[in-house]
Amino acid sequence: MRSVYFAFAITFVITLTGCSSKSVEKPSEVAIEQESGDFNGELEGFADEFEVEEVYDPFSGYNRAMTTFNDKAYEYAIKPVAEGYKWVLHEDIRESVDNFFKNLYFPMRFVNNVLQGKMRNAAEESVRFVVNSTAGVLGLFDVAKKYCELEPHNEDFGQTLGFYGVGSGPHIVLPLLGPSNLRDLIGMYPDSYLSPLDYTERNYDTLTDTPAEYLGAKTLEKVNYVSLNIDWYDDIKRDAVDLYPYLRDMYEQYRDKQIKE
């Protein structure tokens, strides 16, 4: 029995010294020896990690053309407009506009959190909506985040579908909106019913009544957003040798992560 205590004591001592100092040369040598076994040819060890899953892309011809169109539209229309807008309006105002739009999409986030069983997040979204719509003056100020440390939980119907195992389907680049896929495109339809920015006939009031008003509101939202992140697209773009597959893969990886969260 004593020998057991002794062995335990030794382990304990080694454990402690292991925590506090670097004097454990021996074990680290052992660890390196173990490693070198699977390190023949440094690249082999990484093979499984970067197995690229091919994105399903039957519309690549159209997608490529639309990516070029969007890129030019950004460079020659959206960005210059956003720059002018940025010059006119102070950053605080633009941030408030951004907050206002984000606050409007509360029903979408709430419903999709509930559909994915994320009740805690749904509850936090509700508190955020109530606090920001009142104390935050119609959503202009994100006081819930600033003072209650409540972060938004972005969920849309595309993510909900992905959560229940629906695959992304073919990649589709949308005019002006950019990369998407069939799953996310389908998801936009139910989400639009949860958005107070819509022009279709509803049995409750929406903020916009005609397609023109809707388009105006959406344009403001987009231009305002771009004005807050003006260098963002160019920063991303500079590492592309071929813009379309680059953006496509980034989008799919990003969505996969959002779905997993």
Add this chain to the structure above:
Amino acid sequence: MKSIFKKILAVLAPFILSYNLQADEQSELKSRFLNKIDEIIVIVENKNITKEQRNADIVKSISPMFDFELMAKLSLGSTWKELSASDAKRFVELYVERMKQSYSAKIDAYEGEKVEINKIQQPKSNRMAFFTDLVGKEEKLEIVYKFHKPSQSIQGKEDWLVYDVEILGVSILKTDRAQFKEFLRTKSIGELMDALAKQS
């Protein structure tokens, strides 16, 4: 009774030991990483020097912690093995230069954000992943730094080296692999190298 204790202990001891070894390695790398960030912030906030000088200083500071050479090789996937020695050398040079430029430019856009380490994972004894948040005024950006420990230390480099960075779930290496692969389907490695040369 005695023997059971002994057996349990014999089984557990390696775990306890290795657990501690890992914790020790993790905390050491963590402090190195945080020191590096402090070092870089000092450079970035120094507005007395020119942008070019700042970028050069950033590159000098981050290079010992990044395995750009490995990234270059991994970015080509199976094509890497098919390159001639001279192409291989030139490709690595171009890729490394492009990475350095791209990184220093991104870091130089720094505006008072804070880096917080949320989680450290060690999936293998020679792999570690730092899950960090870049906390800005408005938004948080989740960035994962993936480190590996080469079996033999590389001259001028640290023990643990970054071989991939994931920003909001988008892996720089995966994205490069995909776009290079697609590029090489219709074009040659020479054209790819010309395209890379233009970027830096």
